Amino acid sequence: MSLVPQILSEVFPQFQATNEVSASANARIDWKETPEAHVFKADLPGLKKEEVKVEVEEGRVLQISGERAAEKEDKNDIWHRMERGRGKFLRRFYLPENTKTDEVKATMENGVLTVTVPKKEVKKPEAKTIEITG
Numbered sequence: 001m002s003l004v005p006q007i008l009s010e011v012f013p014q015f016q017a018t019n020e021v022s023a024s025a026n027a028r029i030d031w032k033e034t035p036e037a038h039v040f041k042a043d044l045p046g047l048k049k050e051e052v053k054v055e056v057e058e059g060r061v062l063q064i065s066g067e068r069a070a071e072k073e074d075k076n077d078i079w080h081r082m083e084r085g086r087g088k089f090l091r092r093f094y095l096p097e098n099t100k101t102d103e104v105k106a107t108m109e110n111g112v113l114t115v116t117v118p119k120k121e122v123k124k125p126e127a128k129t130i131e132i133t134g
Contacts (some may be wrong), residue, residue, distance in 0.1 A: 028042065044109065063090065068087065070087075
């Protein structure tokens with residue numbers, strides 16, 4: 001388990017990366033970094049793309065939110081167990097400086113939301129040779 005979300009939460013308390021989710025509708029999200037992008041994958045079974053919102057706030061905060069509605073109940077139904085999450089969910093991730101937040105793309109297929117945040121090319125500082133005199 002990565003310490004990055006915990007460290008970010010300590011350094012930037014306003015941008016909690018964990019524990020901002022309703023316990024009843026926890027959206028589990030993977031975050032990986034490739035050479036080209038930061039890729040987020042969220043398991044959102046049963047949700048339609050219209051029920052999910054992906055935003056970039058305050059420049060570099062990726063926010064994924066939505067709501068899983070409760071099933072309609074019939075007076076004659078007898079529930080034996082309710083384990084599937086329902087309710088609102090909200091997750092925020094503080095993106096690194098090397099991201100192109102104006103080029104974020106999101107797709108949803110078979111209940112899996114994939115958010116791709118392209119990375120900027122980081123230029124290596126050029127070394128300047130200093131002539132030694134004396």
